[in-house]
Amino acid sequence: MKLLTCPMNGPRNIDEFQSFGPVRARPDPNATADMEWSRHLFRAENRRGVVVEWWRHVPSNYFFLAERDLVSNEIIRTFDASENRGRA
C-alpha cells in the first residue's frame, strides 16, 4: 500500500485518499469561445512528468495538493492549497 503524506494528518495509506486529478486552469467561461471551451473541458493533463494534483483525505475531508511524478509514482511533496493560491 503506497504511502501518501497528508499535510494535515501525516503519512497515511493511499486508500484513505481520493484523487481529484491534475490542477486545471479555469478559463472564464463567459470569455471563452465555444470550441475553446469544449477543448478545455476535455483537455487531459497527462504528460509523462511531474504533475500538480488535488487529493482528498477522505476521513478528514481535507483537500490538498501533491506534486507527483506520473512515471515513477514518486510523490515529491504534498502541501496545503493555500500555497498555490494567488498564482491561479
Place this chain on the structure above:
Amino acid sequence: MNRLPAPFGSRIDRSRPVRFSFEGKSFEGYAGDSIASALAASGQWVLSRSFKYHRPRGILSMTGADANALVQLPSEPNAAADRTPISEGLQVSAQNVNGSLDRDRDAIMDRFGRFLPVGFYYRTFMGPRRDSWLKFWEPIIRRKAGLGVVDTKAPHRHFDKTHLHCDVLVVGAGPAGLSAAIAAAEAGADVVLCDDSPEIGGSLTYGRHDPAALSGLSSRIKAMPNLRVLTGTVCNGWYEDNWLPLIEGHRLHRTRAREVILATGAIEQPAVFRNNDLPGIMLGGAVQRLIRHYGVRPGQSAVVLAANDDGYRTALDLLDAGVSVVELVDPRPAGEAGPLEAELRGRGIAVRKDATIEAAEGTAGNRHLARVRTGGSWIACDLLTVSIGQAPAWQLPCQAGGKVGYDAGAETMTITLPKGPVHLAGGVAGADDLQDAISSGKRAAVAALSGLGHAVAEEPSTASQKGARPRYVQPIVADPKGRDFVDFDEDLQVKDLQNATKEGYREIELVKRFTTVGMGPSQGRHSALATARIVAEATGRTVGEIGITTARPPVGPETLGVLAGHHEVLERRTALHARHLALNAAMKPVGAWWRPYHYGAASGAEEAVREEILAVREGVGLLDVSTLGKLEIRGPDAGEFLDRLYTMAHANQPVGRVRYCLMLNEMGSVIDDGVAYRMAEDRFYVTATTGAVARVYADMLFWNAEWRLKVDVLNLTGAFCGLNVTGPKARLVLEALDSDIDFSREAFPYLSGREGTVAGVPVRVMRIGFTGELSYELHCPSSLAPSLWDTVTAAGRPHGLRPYGLEASRILRLEKGHILIGQDTDAITTPDELGFGWAVSKKKPFFVGKRSIEMRARLGQTRKLVGLQFPDGARNIPGESCLVLRGGAPVGQITSVGYSPSLRRHIALAYVHVDDQAEGSHVTVKCRNGELVEVPVVAHAFFDPTNARQEM
C-alpha cells in the same frame, strides 16, 4: 526403509507416526515429514508426471520451487509435496495423469515429442473448419493442459489478515538474515524476522556446518523482546513504500517496514544434459535437506556432480549417511586439491576433474535413474547430486527496484539495488561462504540502521579480502537426442529455445512467450539463467544483454483464499429497519441499503403495491426516505455556494422556502437532483439522491477547495432519517400530533419548510411534490426516528395510514412524470432533454455546467425525454430499456414504464427523437419480443397535471 537414525531428521518426531495415502496406497511417515520425504523414506521416488511428455518426475530441490513435486490434495490442486507436511489420513494423489501415476497412458507423448516442437499449437489445430479449434481441438488441449483439479465442492476455509509494523523487516533466517536481525535488534530497532521454513537457520540447518554456528546465532535471538520471529511465513512480494505480504498459513500479515533486508539466499541451478529430469537426480541442497531435516537416505549408490565446495560437502554428507559414493565429477579444470577434496579422497572416493555428466539413463519407463555417463563411460547409480552453481534469488530484489546484471568475468548473476530502504544480505548479495554471509548480514543491518537515523559503526567486508573467486559455467550444448531439459515445468529442451530464436523470437520476453519457458509454477527459478545463456549464444549477444524476464509478484504461489481473507459485505440499514421487519416488509437491497419494496407477503406483492398506491392517492401513506442524501450547507456564502453548484437561483431563495435543485457536471450533464430548504440566511438543508450523495458531497468539497467560499458542508445522510407522510389526509394526521408547527395550508404552503418538534422530536419539515399528493417530509435525528415513526403511525391509524414501499413510490412518481436520476438520465442527459428549462436560471452569471449547456443548445438537441401513454388494454407493453426506433434505427429507449392504477393504463417515460417530441406524435417502440408498437407522446405529468392535489 530409507530412514537414517538420529541425529539426522531435525524436523521429524519419531514418536508420532502418521499414516497417509498416495495414489491409493498406504504409507507411513513421522510427524514433521513432508509428503515428499515420507514417500522417499518408503522408496516412493516418483511424485508426478511432467506437463507435456508425461515423464516420471520426483524430488529436485526440496524447496517447494519446482513443479516436479506438485501433487493433488483433496480441495487443493498443485500442492508442493516437498513443503506440505503429512497429516493423519491425508489422501494424496498425482496430477495430470491419464490412468495412474505409475501407468500413465499419456506417457506415449514422450515418444511423439518430435512431432510436437516448440510452439506446435500455433501451426496447427486450425481446421478443417473455422470452428474446429473451438469444437474439437481446444477441448482436447484443455484436458491435456492444466495440472491439478479444482475441487468445486471444497469446504469453506477460514482466513484472516493482520497489519504488522516494524523498523526493520528481515526476510530469510539463514546465517545472513539471522546476523542482520540480531545486529539491528541489538541496536534497539524493532525487528521482524521471517522465514518460510518451520525453523530458523536456513542452510545452517541442512548444510555441513559446525553446529555451533547455528546455536551461536539462535541463542541470541531468544532473549530479545524487540525481535519478532515468524517461521513458516512466506514473504511473497515487495510493494511500494516497503509494503510486504507475509503469509503465515491462513493468515496474511500486511507489513509496513521502514527498512527491509532481503536475505533470501540463492537458488541452486540444475545441470542440463540428456535425461536430466529422472527421479533420483537432485540438487545438492535437496539431498542435504533429505538427510538432515528428514533423516532420509537419498539413495544407495551415488555419483556427485560438484563444481563448488558445497558439492564436495554434499558428497561427505552422503558418506556419513551411509550412501556409497561411486565418484565425484568436477567439471572444473584440474587444480590444487582443497581440504574437502583431500578429505574425500582420504575416504576412498574417486574425484574426476575436468569432466561432466554427459547424459543419464533410467530404468524401465524412466521411473528412476539407472546410470550416468561421464568421460565417455557409464556409471551405474541410483542417485546423482548436482551442485554446479547458484543464481541469487532475484525475485524480491527486482520487485523492489533491483536490476539484474551479469558479471561476465566471474560468470555470476548480480543484483544491484538503488540506494534506499531495501538492502541485500547473504547469498542473494553474492556472499560466497558462511563468513561472508554473516558479515554481509551485519553490513546490511548497518545500512538499515543508518536509514532509520541510528549512528552506527561500519562493518568491514570480508569478501573484498578474498577477491572474486572464479566460478565454473557449464556450457550448454543441445544433445542430438534431446530430452535435455532447461525448464522442467514446461518440458522445454535446449533445442526448443534454440528453435524459437531461429523463428525470430530473439528477445528474452519473446522467447519466454513463444516457448512458455519460465511460465510454469517455478517461474524461471531453475531455467532463467540457462535460458539467458542459450539465447545469448543463439543470437550472438552476451548474457548481460539478454537479461532475464521481469520479476513479478508473487514470489511463490499463494492461495486466493489467503489473499481474499475474510469476506465482508457492506450493508446499511436505516434506523427504521426493525419497524419494517415488524410490518412484514419485503426488504431488498438498493446499493448497500436495505429498503422496503412493499409490505406484506411476496405472494400478494402486486396487490399490496396497488393497495399502497391507492392508500396514498385516497388516504395517507408513510414512506421511509432515510436513505436520501442530506447535506447541510452553512456559512455567510451558503447561498452563493448553492448558486454556483445548482441550476436554479438559491442565493435569493427566501428563508423558509423549499426549491427544487438540479446539479450538472462541467459538461452540462445532469448528475443529481433534490430540494434545498433555506432554514436561515446562512443555512440550507439540501437533499440528494441515495445513489449520488457521496459523489455530490465530495464534489462540493472539491469545488470549495478551489473557490474558498465561507461555507461549511456537513453530510447528515446517516445522522438523520426521513419520513414522508403523503396523501389527501396527510394534514389531518400531522395536525393530530403534539407539535409546535402549524401544518395548515395558509401557514405552511407548498414548497416551504418549517422547523419545530413533533412529540418531542426535533424535526425539519418540507412540503414537496414527488408523489403528486399533499406531502410532508419530516427529517429528524436517526436515534429518534423510530419514536417519530410510532407517533405518526398512531396518529394515522384513525385515518387508515398505510406504510408504503419503493414499488409503490416508483409508480406514484411516474404518474407525475418525475424523473429518477440514473434511470431516466444517463451520462449525457442535459436539462433541455428533460424539458427542464424552467429549472435553469437565465440570470446567474455562473453555475457548474452553464457554459456547456448553452453551447450544447447551440449545437442542437437530438433527443427528448417524453411521456408515453399506452392505450387502454394494450396487449404488448415494452419493458424498461426497449428501443425507440425511427426509420429502423435506434434513437432512444424506454427509461421507466409501469401500470398506473390511477389512470388504469400503462405509462412510460422515454427518450425519443427531438422531432417527435410534440404531444400527439407517435413513436415506434420495439418490444422485448421484437414486435413493434406505435405509441402516442403525451405530456409528462400524466396524473393531475395542474398539481392541484399536491399544492392543497
Place this chain on the structure above:
Amino acid sequence: MPLRLLKYGLSRDYPISGDIPATPELKPAYDVVIIGGGGHGLSCAHHLAKYHGINSVAVLEKGYLAGGNTARNTTTIRSNYITPEGITFYKEGVELFERLSQELDFNVMFSQRGQLTLAHTEATMRSFHMRAEMGKHMGTRTEVVDQKGVEELCPLINMDYGGPLEILGGLWHADGGTARHDAVAWGYAAQASRHGVEIHQRTEVQGFEVVGDRVLAVRTNRGRVACGQVLIATGGMNYDVALMAGVELPIRCYPLQAMVTQPLKPWLNTLVSSVSLHTYLVQSSRGEVVIGGGSDPYQLYSTRSTLDMKEHLAEGAVHLFPFLQGVRLLRQWAGITDMTPDYSPIMGASPLANLWLDCGWGTWGFKATPVAGKRMAQTIADGRVPDILKPFALERFETFRLLNEMGATAASH
C-alpha cells in the same frame, strides 16, 4: 494427428517458418510509417500490404514486438456494447476474429465460448436490458438471462449470497470469446513480413518533423525516416507520441492490473464478469485462470502491481467461486491504458493531413485488433475515413458528440 505436425517429426532439422524476421536496416523513407508494433499496428500493416498493395511500410516498435498492452491484456473479445456505433464496430471485430486463424495461417486460438456478465442490482439489470435490446437490434447474440439462466450457463457460480451482492441475472453474449494475444500479434507480424512489411524492433520515435500541416519525417534512435503517411498506434504511449507531433489527445493513462492462477484442469467454460465486484475471470486453454478488474484509481504510467488490487481481485474471484480458495496464484502484471472521456476509441484523422490516429483504446483495445487494423489501413490507403470510423473522430469531443460506453467497460471487459 494434425497433418501439419508430420513435417516436424519427419524432418531431421527443424523446419523454420520464420515468423519474425530480424530487424533490417532502416530505410530513409517509407510510404507508410506505423508507430507502435503492437497488435493494432501490425494488423494495420498486414491489411495495407495484403489488401491495398502497399508494402513500403515500416512498423517502428520501441521495445520488443507487441510487448505493450498486446502482451498484457486479458484477451476478452466481445461486441456487447451500448451505442449502435460501438456495436457495429466491435461486431465486425468479432467476425474478423472468427476467421483470423485462417487469415493468418497461425492458430490464434479464438475460443468463442461466450461471455456472461452478472448483475447484482436492478440498475445493472436495466442497463443489461439496454445492451441486449441494442445488441439484438444490431444483429449480435446478446440477451438478458435471469437467475436460472445464470445457473444454467455457469453452474459453478455461487448463488447463495443474499443482500447487496445477490445475483439477479446476467447479460449473456454468446458471441464473446478469447484468443491468445501474443499469437494474434505474431500471426499478423509473420503475414505482414511475408508481404514485404518491415518490422523494426528496438526503434524508438523521438520526434516529428512537421512543416505546415504535414509530417515530413520522424526522428528515431536509428536515424531519420521520411514518411508518406504516419499512423500512431502506441497504446499507453499514445498521448506522449501524439504530443511530440503537436497533437493533444483527451487521454489520461491509468494502470490496469490482472493476475493469473497456476494451470488447472478445465472447470470454467465461459468468461464470467461481475459489475458490482469489479472482477472478471476466464480460463485459458493452458488451464490458467486469468482474473482482472477495474483500472487503478489514479493516473500513472507504470506497470507495477499492487497488493491491494491483488487482494481485491482475489476477493471477487472467491466470492463468485468460493472453491477457488485453495487455488494458487502464479503471477500478476499490469498494462498502461489510455482512457478517453467516453470510453470509446479515437480513430481517424488528426489535425495534420498525413497523420492518422488509432488511439484511446483504454481497456477495450485487444478485441478490436483485427477491425481497427483493417479499417485504419482502409483509411490510410484511401486517404479518407470510412463511415464506420467517423463516429470515433477526435473532433467528437469538441461538439459533445460522445459515444458513451462507460457502462459497458471497466469490469465488464
